[in-house]
Amino acid sequence: MSQAPGNGGEAITITVKVNGKTYTHTIPPRMLLVHYIREVLGLKGTHIGCDTSNCGACTVILNGKAVKSCTLFAFMADGGEILTIEGISEDGKLHPIQEAFWENHALQCGFCTPGFIMNLYEFLSKNKKPSEEEVRRAIEGNLCRCTGYVNIVRAAMAAAEKMG
Amino acid sequence: MPERRYLGKRIKRREDLRLLTGRGLFVDDLSLPGTVYAAFLRSSYAHARIKSIDTTRAEKISGVIGVFTGEYFKDKVQPLMTAWALTGADLKPIKWPVVVHDKARFIGDIVAVAVAEDPYTAYDALEAIEVEYEPLPVVTDMEEAVKPGAPVIHDEAPNNVAFTWRLTGGEDFDSIAAKADHVMRQRLVNHRLIPSAMETRGALAHYNASTGELTVWVTSQNPHVHRLIMSASLGIPEHKLRVIAPDVGGGFGSKIPVYPGELIVSRLAMDLGRPVKWMETRKENFMGTHHGRDHITDFEVAYTRKGEVLGLRVRTLANLGAYLSTAAPGVPTILYGTMLSGPYKIKSVDVEVKGVLTNTTPVDAYRGAGRPEATYLLERVMDLVARELGMDPADVRRVNLVEKAPYNAVTGLIYDSGRYREVFEEALKRAEYSKWREIQSKARKEGRLIGIGISSYIEMCGLAPSRIARATGFGLGLWESAVVRIHPSGKVTVYTGSHPHGQGEETTFAQIVAEELGVPIEDVEIVHGDTAQTPFGMGTYGSRTTPVGGGAIALAARRVKEKARRIAASLLEARVDDVEYSEGKFYVRGHPEKQVTIQEVALASYTADKLPEGEEPGLEATVFYDPENFTFPYGTHVCVVEIDKETFKPKILRYVAVDDIGVVVNPLIAEGQVHGGVIQGLAQALYEYAVFDEAGNLLTAGFNDYMIPTAIDTPNVESYFVETPSPHNPLGVKGVGETGTIASTAAVVNAVLDALSHLGIKHADMPLTPYKIWEILKEKGVKA
Numbered sequence: 001m002s003q004a005p006g007n008g009g010e011a012i013t014i015t016v017k018v019n020g021k022t023y024t025h026t027i028p029p030r031m032l033l034v035h036y037i038r039e040v041l042g043l044k045g046t047h048i049g050c051d052t053s054n055c056g057a058c059t060v061i062l063n064g065k066a067v068k069s070c071t072l073f074a075f076m077a078d079g080g081e082i083l084t085i086e087g088i089s090e091d092g093k094l095h096p097i098q099e100a101f102w103e104n105h106a107l108q109c110g111f112c113t114p115g116f117i118m119n120l121y122e123f124l125s126k127n128k129k130p131s132e133e134e135v136r137r138a139i140e141g142n143l144c145r146c147t148g149y150v151n152i153v154r155a156a157m158a159a160a161e162k163m164g
Numbered sequence: 165m166p167e168r169r170y171l172g173k174r175i176k177r178r179e180d181l182r183l184l185t186g187r188g189l190f191v192d193d194l195s196l197p198g199t200v201y202a203a204f205l206r207s208s209y210a211h212a213r214i215k216s217i218d219t220t221r222a223e224k225i226s227g228v229i230g231v232f233t234g235e236y237f238k239d240k241v242q243p244l245m246t247a248w249a250l251t252g253a254d255l256k257p258i259k260w261p262v263v264v265h266d267k268a269r270f271i272g273d274i275v276a277v278a279v280a281e282d283p284y285t286a287y288d289a290l291e292a293i294e295v296e297y298e299p300l301p302v303v304t305d306m307e308e309a310v311k312p313g314a315p316v317i318h319d320e321a322p323n324n325v326a327f328t329w330r331l332t333g334g335e336d337f338d339s340i341a342a343k344a345d346h347v348m349r350q351r352l353v354n355h356r357l358i359p360s361a362m363e364t365r366g367a368l369a370h371y372n373a374s375t376g377e378l379t380v381w382v383t384s385q386n387p388h389v390h391r392l393i394m395s396a397s398l399g400i401p402e403h404k405l406r407v408i409a410p411d412v413g414g415g416f417g418s419k420i421p422v423y424p425g426e427l428i429v430s431r432l433a434m435d436l437g438r439p440v441k442w443m444e445t446r447k448e449n450f451m452g453t454h455h456g457r458d459h460i461t462d463f464e465v466a467y468t469r470k471g472e473v474l475g476l477r478v479r480t481l482a483n484l485g486a487y488l489s490t491a492a493p494g495v496p497t498i499l500y501g502t503m504l505s506g507p508y509k510i511k512s513v514d515v516e517v518k519g520v521l522t523n524t525t526p527v528d529a530y531r532g533a534g535r536p537e538a539t540y541l542l543e544r545v546m547d548l549v550a551r552e553l554g555m556d557p558a559d560v561r562r563v564n565l566v567e568k569a570p571y572n573a574v575t576g577l578i579y580d581s582g583r584y585r586e587v588f589e590e591a592l593k594r595a596e597y598s599k600w601r602e603i604q605s606k607a608r609k610e611g612r613l614i615g616i617g618i619s620s621y622i623e624m625c626g627l628a629p630s631r632i633a634r635a636t637g638f639g640l641g642l643w644e645s646a647v648v649r650i651h652p653s654g655k656v657t658v659y660t661g662s663h664p665h666g667q668g669e670e671t672t673f674a675q676i677v678a679e680e681l682g683v684p685i686e687d688v689e690i691v692h693g694d695t696a697q698t699p700f701g702m703g704t705y706g707s708r709t710t711p712v713g714g715g716a717i718a719l720a721a722r723r724v725k726e727k728a729r730r731i732a733a734s735l736l737e738a739r740v741d742d743v744e745y746s747e748g749k750f751y752v753r754g755h756p757e758k759q760v761t762i763q764e765v766a767l768a769s770y771t772a773d774k775l776p777e778g779e780e781p782g783l784e785a786t787v788f789y790d791p792e793n794f795t796f797p798y799g800t801h802v803c804v805v806e807i808d809k810e811t812f813k814p815k816i817l818r819y820v821a822v823d824d825i826g827v828v829v830n831p832l833i834a835e836g837q838v839h840g841g842v843i844q845g846l847a848q849a850l851y852e853y854a855v856f857d858e859a860g861n862l863l864t865a866g867f868n869d870y871m872i873p874t875a876i877d878t879p880n881v882e883s884y885f886v887e888t889p890s891p892h893n894p895l896g897v898k899g900v901g902e903t904g905t906i907a908s909t910a911a912v913v914n915a916v917l918d919a920l921s922h923l924g925i926k927h928a929d930m931p932l933t934p935y936k937i938w939e940i941l942k943e944k945g946v947k948a
Contacts, residue, residue: 030284044193045186047413049362050446054867057362085186098184102176105836109666110183111190111362111413136875143867145362145414146666148843148904149875151836 014078018043019087027074033067034058036074037084045085045114049143056142059115060084066122068141085114088121096162097121097155106155108146116142120156124163132157169747170675170685174832177671188411191366191383192443199368200229202429202442203286205276205293206451207268210304210523210860211315212297214267217276222292227285229436231293232277234265240435241427242397246488247389247639250497253327255637256320258521260487262397262424267300269317269486270523271860272452274424279432279440304856306483306520307460317486317521326484326519329497333505334574337466337514340475344466348552352544353929354537356458356483356854357847358450358870359530363413365453366443367426369433376404378434382426384409385419385663386703389640391695393422393490398430409693412665416844417529418453419665420705421490425452450865455854456530458483459496459537466512467549471560475512476504478541484519485526492528493519498636499534499624502575506542507584507622507798508564513574523860529705531844532623532905539621543910544927546618547917551926556601557618557914558592565620569796569888577624579796580890580898582824587886588620588800591822594884595802600818608922613807614817615919618800619911625899626711626795626892643790644708645699646716648677648724650783652770654763656681656688658720661701662713663693667901668833669709675829676714676895680721682748683762699786707797707899710829715893716789722894723785728765731783734776735760735768795890795898799823801842803911807919812934812941814850814916816879821907823883826890826898834900838883841904847873849912853931920944 009029016023018041025040037046037060046069049057053071060069061083088095094102097117107113116139123130123138130138135156136149144152182188219231243259264273278289301315308314309324316322334340341347367382378400384390384407391407398405412419429440444452464477482496501515546564550557565588571579592598597616604614630641645661658677662669670690678685691697704713725745732750733740742753751759760768765783768774772781804818821838828834851871855863864870871877881904889896909930916932917925923944928936 028284038193043186044190045188047190047363048192048443049364050867052446052866052868055362055446085184089185094184101184102180105177105832107180107183108668108836108840109362109412109414110180110188113183114186117184140874140876143362143872143874145360145416145844145872146840147836148839148841148881149878150839150843150881153875153880 012075014075016077016080016082018082019084029073029075031074032070033072033074033077034069037069043084043086047111047114049112054143055112056119057112057115059118059142061118061122066119085117097124097159100155100159100162104151104155104158106147106151112142112144116144116152120159124160128160128164130160168679170679171829173830175671175675175830177668177833178674179668179670190363190411190413191368191381194368194381195441196370196439199439199441200279200281200436201283201286202277202279202432202440203283203290204274204425204448205290206448207271207273207275208295209268209297209299210271211300211302212268213300214264214275215296215298218294219276221294222278222289225285225289225292227281228289229279229281231289232432234261234263237263237431238265241431244397244422244424246493247393247490248492248494249637249639250327250329250493251637253329255327255493256318258318258320258326258488262427270525271862272525277428279436302523302858302860304522304524304858304860306481306522309520309522310481310518317523321521324521326488326521327493329501329517331501331575332514333576334512335475337475337477337512340512341466344474345469346552347464347466348548349462349464350548350927352461352463352541354457354459354461354540355930356527357456357530357852358854359416359418359453359456360872361414361416361418364444364446364449365419365423365425367429368439368441369430370439371434373437377406378404378430379406379408380426380430381408381410383412383419385412385415385665385705387663387693387695388661388700389703390422394427394430397427406696409663415665416531417456417533417705421454421528446867447865450870451525451862454489454526454528455485456527457537458527461541463541465545465549469553471549471553471555471563473508473510473545473549473564476510478504478515480515480517482517482519483522483524483527485522485524487526489526489528492526494636494638495529495534500538502577503535503538503624504542505573505575506539507566507620508542509566510574524856525862531841532902533706535623535902536845536906536909539619539906540910543619543914547914548926551921558597561588561618561620578793579622580793580892581888582796582798583886583888584798587798587822587824590886591800591802591820594822595818595820597802600804613809613919615805615915615917617803617911617913617915617918619907619914620800621907622796622798623902623906624794624796625707625902626791629793630790640702641790642702643788644712644716645701645788646713646720647699647786648717648720648784650724650766652767654683654687654766656683657691658688658717659691659698660713660717661698662709663704664709665704667704667709667837668830669713672710672829672833673714673717676718677721680718681725681762682746707901710897711795711893711899712789712791714895714897715791716787718894719789720785720787723787724783728762728783730776730779731769732760732765734774735765791893793892795826795892797823797825797898797900797903799903799907801907801911803915805915805919807916807937812937814932819879820882821884821904822886823900823903824886824888825900825903827887827896828885829897831885834885835883837900838904839881841902842881842908843873843878845905845908846878846912848909849930849932851877851931
């Protein structure tokens with residue numbers, strides 16, 4: 001996807017706070033949020049796996065909720081606050097979810113990983129002591145083709161423990 | 165033997181840090197100044213003549229750079245042909261034009277290409293292209309395709325048969341059948357799957373007109389194979405073509421072949437003078453990237469009243485789709501037929517495979533590639549024989565399992581090493597097989613449906629020996645390359661021809677080198693995926709990366725170590741034979757105070773003033789390693805299911821895998837390979853099914869309709885290893901990438917059918933969905 005946005009209606013100016021930094025851009029109305037994040041802001045950690053909102057590789061946090069950024073237009077995030085995979089580790093220290101994924105070998109090709117982590121970021125902030133069943137339900141909207149989910153579930157349980 | 169510092173340890177993966185923080189670099193993350201974007205118009209019909217294409221409206225759209233049709237590419241890009249020209253099978257020379265100009269043969273065929281300043285505009289342009297088609301009769305069903313009068317897809321194959329391949333081993337089947345107590349016939353459908361790596365395929369091409377160099381970043385499992393085939397098709401010499409496969413988001417075989425897409429953007433980058441990029445949409449990935457499996461098999465099995473399986477006659481139709489993809493002909497033949505005696509002492513195998521062309525997406529290697537199909541057949545045979553004889557399925561396997569290795573299989577393969585029966589018993593013990601049989605029998609009295617499935621497999625992997633590959637008609641050898649280079653500071657860079665894309669060899673290869681050289685693992689860097697950096701390499705597939713690629717690396721490290729020992733001897737003024745090496749230090753035997761570190765030796769090799777006579781400066785070695793034989797991982801998986809009598813959904817209560825993958829380099833990573841493989845195989849048994857309608861439309865062209873299982877559809881997997889080193893490579897490793905997929909489909913199907921066996925159910929084809937199970941129960945008059 002490109003830097004040049006293409007046509008498709010009158011351009012819209014939006015202001016969003018992403019990973020703590022405020023941006024103002026003028027964008028075409030049909031631009032998807034995921035393309036805004038990846039191509040305009042250059043944050044390539046948010047991936048596109050399906051463009052039909054099934055796989056969850058594009059999951060980011062918008063105003064505290066995990067959303068699939070391929071399902072929203074960029075203008076819908078106007079005035080909002082976004083957190084992406086690039087924004088969750090502080091001072092080069094991994095977030096406990098990232099740490100748990102590393103320790104439990106919860107990623108192989110790593111393409112789906114940022115989406116899982118962002119989804120769990122919201123879930124684990126609201127569910128301190130989830131059961132394995134609850135974790136499995138929470139990540140139902142994210143697809144992984146490599147791990148069979150076994151170690152992702154393990155990592156999520158370990159992260160819940162770490163985050164206390 | 166000194167204690168191992170790295171081999172066999174659960175070391176966290178070094179590739180994870182970049183992937184966990186969003187700093188991975190996938191093809192879609194790249195663009196160059198001035199990049200333009202290509203989008204492909206795919207055929208509206210599965211079989212149609214193209215009468216005319218009007219691009220004028222599309223070309224007028226602001227931001228559109230051009231629209232290009234098959235006429236444009238016809239003489240500029242040579243059509244794709246398979247690289248596995250199966251010998252002795254009457255293989256037809258099928259050609260795949262990158263953009264079709266006369267007729268389209270499946271719905272993924274590319275009819276036109278739009279290039280624009282941004283992808284949104286490129287897709288706008290596709291909408292404005294007008295194509296006039298003359299629809300032709302369509303055939304998607306392979307049994308229909310081989311009947312006289314069926315629509316002809318390629319003139320080169322008038323009966324739609326691309327090849328007929330035959331293998332007979334051991335005693336003649338008819339004579340063995342005459343001696344057998346029983347002969348049973350069964351038809352099995354091993355349905356079509358869609359690999360569905362989470363990253364779709366794509367490419368970015370850049371051409372420098374001054375130097376004549378073309379650089380292509382592509383989602384590939386084997387960049388050198390890509391370069392060789394692309395070079396031939398584009399007419400660009402190999403030394404002017406650089407192929408880079410950066411981080412690749414899963415492949416499972418689907419990123420082995422060269423496809424039209426990468427050739428199209430390469431050619432356009434040359435013609436337009438701007439970098440051209442294309443990434444598949446998910447729908448395109450479903451339609452245009454190859455599929456897997458898709459066999460219909462009729463078999464006869466001859467067996468004794470004691471359950472001894474004497475012989476198999478197998479007649480398989482393999483659907484290859486509309487064209488022959490890069491490795492396609494070898495998958496349902498060499499990788500399937502030769503595996504049809506499995507881990508069993510079968511005395512006669514007679515197999516014939518017809519490769520059939522249909523108006524569907526091409527089929528090629530998908531995780532396991534031929535071996536899951538063979539294992540599925542054999543493991544259904546074992547259960548069917550048990551059912552017929554009223555025996556426990558475990559006992560039938562006990563009668564038939566190979567006793568010891570090396571073993572000469574009737575199909576011509578020589579199994580390397582293994583304790584087949586021991587591993588079988590261990591799996592049953594770990595899964596508490598007898599206990600589950602008791603639970604099952606009690607549960608049945610309560611009307612509950614519990615089933616236990618076993619799957620024992622052996623696979624041919626570490627895909628190598630070049631002489632064998634070539635004898636089967638494969639276009640290249642199957643060795644692997646490695647360079648181990650120690651820098652003046654003693655740090656080590658390893659260049660490998662393998663191209664891991666999730667399997668973790670940046671870590672396991674570093675473990676191997678650190679162990680061999682006795683240096684800290686942090687001092688070892690692994691470089692892969694770039695034809696300008698690494699020697700020609702064959703890539704990552706067929707569970708070959710660690711046995712073949714790792715083997716090459718171990719040999720290169722040993723060669724470097726020997727050179728270092730000679731230099732150390734010179735520095736220590738000792739005889740080479742008296743110099744020992746341990747944990748990074750060379751010392752004179754009996755005089756441990758006389759020592760030099762490998763770092764000091766490295767520096768000396770570059771300052772080059774104290775080298776032994778005749779020794780070249782520098783400290784590196786290049787190895788092209790061609791193993792003598794394949795490796796043969798094997799194991800037994802046990803699955804326990806309960807079918808919910810309200811939803812008819814099978815729930816996995818336990819899944820136990822015991823695998824002998826030889827020496828385990830990193831158990832953490834190896835277990836991960838088993839987990840993922842098992843779930844992929846389980847997905848075929850229960851969920852995934854690629855369906856075309858009669859017109860050749862793919863009805864399952866997205867994740868809404870093609871059911872990749874989620875975390876709530878899948879169980880935990882218990883993975884255990886038994887280590888019998890393989891004598892077929894320097895590390896004793898066997899490979900683990902495909903074991904799970906090869907074993908699990910049969911384990912799950914056997915478990916579900918076992919849950920229904922007391923109702924008189926012998927066989928049902930996959931996927932065993934709740935609907936199918938409901939139908940079976942309804943037919944048997946079982947009330948929910």
